[in-house]
Amino acid sequence: MSRSEFRWNKKRKHYSYLHKDIGSKRKNILITTKPQITRKGKTNINNVPLYKHPNPNKDGKFYLIPRNFLDDESSFEQKVYTNWKFHKNDKRKVKRIKRNKFYGNKKTGS
Numbered sequence: 001m002s003r004s005e006f007r008w009n010k011k012r013k014h015y016s017y018l019h020k021d022i023g024s025k026r027k028n029i030l031i032t033t034k035p036q037i038t039r040k041g042k043t044n045i046n047n048v049p050l051y052k053h054p055n056p057n058k059d060g061k062f063y064l065i066p067r068n069f070l071d072d073e074s075s076f077e078q079k080v081y082t083n084w085k086f087h088k089n090d091k092r093k094v095k096r097i098k099r100n101k102f103y104g105n106k107k108t109g110s
Contacts (some may be wrong), residue, residue: 002021009028009078012030014031014032016030017029028068029068030064054084092106
């Protein structure tokens with residue numbers, strides 16, 4: 001089932017955009033302030049820059065981590081941020097991440 005809401009992810013300690021229900025799990029995309037993440041101490045992955053934070057009261061540089069996380073419903077706060085929404089310039093970026101067709105998604109054969 002489809003879902004479209006913003007909540008605090010207690011497990012990963014970031015705000016997240018929840019976009020799909022799979023049983024008791026929720027697919028979500030994290031919002032962060034860091035331009036890169038380091039995976040397992042080896043590779044740096046560039047995060048996707050946002051034009052504007054979904055919270056209308058926040059200013060600054062924010063990024064989306066280009067990965068769909070699958071977390072249990074208990075990993076999220078009860079509070080839903082109803083006045084948050086993506087800027088029209090960011091909606092395409094979110095859609096690409098949801099479908100795993102973002103900028104740095106290079107699958108290598110190992």
